[in-house]
Amino acid sequence: TLDIAGVDKKREYYILKPLYLSSSTVYIPVDTAEGSMRKVLAHEEAESLIRQIPEIPLITIANDKLLEQEYKNCLKACNCQELIRIIKTIYLRKRAREEAGRKETAVDARYFRIAEDQLYGELAVALDMSRENVESYINTSLQSV
Known part of the structure; x- marks a missing residue:
């Protein structure tokens, strides 16, 4: 879960660090990940x-x-x-x-x-x-x- 203002505190996310953009972080909701991962x-x-x-x-x-x-x-x-x-x-x-x-x-x-x-x-x-x-x-x- 994410502790970010405006984000559902109960929703789970995958937290990804792109290999070639190490300064970036991508948050993918677990419940919608199948279509985007x-x-x-x-x-x-x-x-x-x-x-x-x-x-x-x-x-x-x-x-x-x-x-x-x-x-x-x-x-x-x-x-x-x-x-x-x-x-x-x-x-x-x-x-x-x-x-x-x-x-x-x-x-x-x-x-x-x-x-x-x-x-x-x-x-x-x-x-x-x-x-x-x-x-x-x-x-x-x-x-x-």
Whole structure:
């Protein structure tokens, strides 16, 4: 239970400390945790996910307002495939914009960073490596596929 003003003193919470944001604390009500928490990927699940990256579809919404909502929906799904959809989509959008002489949008930059942080953090734990090595590990793995 939490001893915080305005919080139900009888409600139980999981208290989580994010591995890569040690100064943060997340409080998840036990009675609603099933919809917002899941186990971290196992090593083989992480390897399988990386092999699937080329087949994971892009987000195909042209309207920027609707696209941002889809980014939010993908994040809420708490699913690594959805994080990959965000990363792949924004990466290709950024390249297309650069080729057209335009800068990346602030929305794309923000969601790309969030999706990368979440995905790479989870893969680092699953693969027992540092967060900083995940991107190069993925790139190397995909080159051998």
